[in-house]
Amino acid sequence: MITVSNLSKSYNGVQVLNLENLDIPKGQSFGLVGNNGAGKTTFFSLLLDLIQPTTGHIKNKNVLVHESEDWKPFTSSFIDESFLIGYLTAEEYFYFIGELRGENKSDVDALLSQFEDFFHDEILGKKKYLRDLSKGNQKKAGIVAALIGNPEVIILDEPFANLDPTTQIRLKQIIKHLAEKQGVTVLVSSHDLMHVTDVCERIVVLEKGEMVKDLATSEATLKELEEHFSN
Amino acid sequence: MIKHFLNLEWKQFKRASYFQKGLAIKILLFLAVLYFGGIAIFIGGIMFFGLEKAFPDVDPIVMVNNYLIYWILFELMIRYFMQQLPVMNIKPLMIIPIKRNTIINYLLGKTILSFFNFISLFLFLPFSIVLLFQGYPVINVVLWFIAIMCINLSINFLNFLINKSNTVFYGIASVLIVIISLRYFNIFDVTEPIGKLFNGLYNQPYFALIPLLLMVGLYKVNFDFIRKGFYLDGAISKKVKEVEATDLSWMDRFGSMAPFLKNDVKMIWRNARPKQVLMMSFLFLFYGLIFYTQDVYRDMPAFLAFASIFVTGGFLLSFGQLVPSWDSEYYKMLMSQNIPYRQYLESKWYLMVVAVAVSFVLSTPYIYFGWEIFGMIAAGALFNIGLNTFITLFGGALNRVPIELNTKAKAFSNTNGFNPTQLLIALPKMVLPMLLFYIPYKLINFNAGLIALALSGVIGLVFKNFFLNKIEGIYQKGKYKTIAAFSEKK
Structure with missing residues (x-):
């Protein structure tokens, strides 16, 4: 689904990301871990054509990301709160995204009804603007908005941070379900090794912009990761 | 303690984003x-003689007193919309022993x-000085001046309350509406007794x-108000507004642009x-009132054309220049x-x-003011729709200053979109019309000028699609x- 070749990004001659080859097949749940400054968000930004690669390219379903916009209809993402429109209510925001993705109100409502437990009665029907919600609730709204419109690729940056334990567990189920049952390619980054190993079939470790590990998740993965990061 | 505060303020001032800009700005x-400031002082100085x-x-001081209420109301309105509330970053100070x-x-x-307090000072100080030189009684003038300054500061404190409390806002607003409608329907002119x-x-x-x-009273009320609400969820919190939901589904008839238009209205x-x-x-x-009422401009129709652009183009110019x-x-x-970018632009x-x-x-x-003037406004409106919109959108493309949507622009710190390129782009908007x-007007006649515009x-x-594509x-x-540029923190 996603093919990366010779991708690198430098700022003023300092390289922050350098990935020679990376293939993410359709329907894989893909985890990205690394310390601060490892290049996770840079990679996701390149994937969404928010920054320009210094060298190389990314292909999303055979579309060259930095040349064509044709990847947009089947790709959705939530990177940070700047993806939310602060002066809308959660419903208005969902319907807006729905309209952009060619879904009508009832389509969106049908999708939202699956996430009532996820929202915990704190988001829908609250008569509050998104900018007035707490960080955690903002994140929930952003993540659910990324699921609208049957995307084939979903990119979530640090989805577990700021979430309460109940929602973390529910989110893990959602992501697993998306990848296994619906064949959606899910890309997730996290600082929480436990969550990533729970959710992802494959985990890539970045360090200073380089890929240092590429693991197929197994029983031993968590241990291996913990060892890696304790040195 | 004050020394620390001043130090913090100085740093905030010096390191504020608008000071990081170029020397020219x-x-x-x-x-x-x-x-x-100069204009205010100048007006204050010549007000007496004028x-x-x-x-x-009528004695000028009586005249000023008669119409003072309008100045006060004007100031109140301007402040309500423009003056920022003094939220010193209070949060970090709450847990420190002060x-x-x-x-x-x-x-x-x-x-x-605040800058707004100085407008009044600059206006009334020269006026009072002139009064003194004209031989008005010293005590009366000085105390009158002090009284005006006290009123000025009262407005300052009142504004804080109006902004923070809905009751005060609606109270004052309804009093204003009553006064204005009484006067409008000629029932009772409240300005006269106030003038007295x-x-x-x-x-x-x-x-x-x-x-x-x-x-002093208003200061005290403010003080108690803040004191009582000196908690994170109290007076220093940002006001969380109830959602004002309006049904905009009638806009769906605009087709693929509807979601954007609805969003922009919200x-x-x-x-x-x-x-x-x-x-x-x-x-x-x-804006037209300034130009159309003066005989000087009657003979300079090019300036009238200039004014006509502004009459219908206010929103276009001020909103459009900050489009992305x-x-x-x-x-x-x-x-x-x-x-699609195209739809986004088209909706704007x-x-x-x-x-x-x-x-x-x-x-x-x-x-x-006559059909000639109105014809000019109509021609100006057409120019605004057909050309100015595109010039403005083009100018917006060169503007990369992020805006904080829910923060009022400070007077004089509003340098958003204020850079040499913007000035250059602003030129055709004004000079072109x-x-x-003017050229057809000079060569042929007035009507030819209108038609050309x-x-x-x-x-x-006609070339809309071409322009939008470009x-x-x-x-x-x-x-x-x-x-x-937009993701840089302000």
Whole structure:
């Protein structure tokens, strides 16, 4: 689904990301871990054509990301709160995204009804603007908005941070379900090794912009990761 | 303690984003402050002589007192829309051992230095000095001046309350509406007794005590208000507004542009900054009054053309020049969503066209100045729709300053979109219509000028798709730069 070749990004001659080859097949749940400054968000930004690669390219379903916009209809993402429109209510925001993705109100409502437990009665029907919600609730709204419109690729940056334990567990189920049952390619980054190993079939470790590990998740993965990061 | 506060303030001032800009802009800003300050002082200085000449039968001080209430109301309105509340970054200070009273006193005291207080000072100080030189009784003049300053500061403190408390806001608003409608329907003119009151203030100097007490009282109310709410969820919190949900589904008839248009309407309606722009553009409607009432300009129709552009173009110019910036807070999302750039631009274009049309309808009272003037406004509106919209959108592409939507622009720190490129782009917006009118006017006649101006707009409309495609290309090209600039923290 996603093919990366010779991708690198430098700022003023300092390289922050350098990935020679990376293939993410359709329907894989893909985890990205690394310390601060490892290049996770840079990679996701390149994937969404928010920054320009210094060298190389990314292909999303055979579309060259930095040349064509044709990847947009089947790709959705939530990177940070700047993806939310602060002066809308959660419903208005969902319907807006729905309209952009060619879904009508009832389509969106049908999708939202699956996430009532996820929202915990704190988001829908609250008569509050998104900018007035707490960080955690903002994140929930952003993540659910990324699921609208049957995307084939979903990119979530640090989805577990700021979430309460109940929602973390529910989110893990959602992501697993998306990848296994619906064949959606899910890309997730996290600082929480436990969550990533729970959710992802494959985990890539970045360090200073380089890929240092590429693991197929197994029983031993968590241990291996913990060892890696304790040195 | 005060020393620490001042130190913090100084750092905040020095390191503020608008000071990090180029030297040229700093100088321009400085000149602008000088200019407005100078104008106020100048008006204050000549006010006495002007009034004396215009109304030889009435003592200028009486005249000023009679109309003072309008100045006060004007100031209140301007402050409500423009003045920022003094939220010193209070959160970090809450857990540090500083007496609350000290912080609150400092917070309120700081507002005295607000630019808005100086307008009155600059206006009335020279006026009072002139009065003294004209031999008016010293005690009366000095105490009157002090009384005015106390009123000025009372407004300052009142504004804080109005902003923070809905009850005060609706109370004052309803009193104002009652007063204005009473006067409008000729039932009772409340300005007369108020004028007498101000005159009394001058004639009986010890009355100056009343505004002084008023000021102290309002200070105290403010103090108690903040003191009582000195908690994270109290007075220093940002006001969480109830959602004002309006059904905009009737806009769905605009087809693929509907989601954007609906969004823009909500954006304007629910955020402080665009609301401010909306109000400013309403004021532009009255721009013509300055030009059309003066005989000097009657013989310089090029200037009339210039004014006509502003009458209908207020919103277009002030909103349009910041076009991508309005969406800066969530630009990354827009760029990674399933959005064709073209639709995004086109919806903004429609918004501006509608605004020009509405302004044009509102400008019909200008018929009073004759059909020639009104024809000019109509031609100007066509130019605005057909050409100015595109020039403005093009200028927006070069503007990469993020906007904080829900923060009012500070007076004189509003350098958003204020850079040399913007000035260059602003030139054709103003000079082009003047030329379009003036050349045929000189060569043929007045009507030819009107037709040329109107025709240019129609031609622009015909080439709409061509222009939008070109502009889209420019926006696409600058995409990465714009994203990077918008995601920089202010």
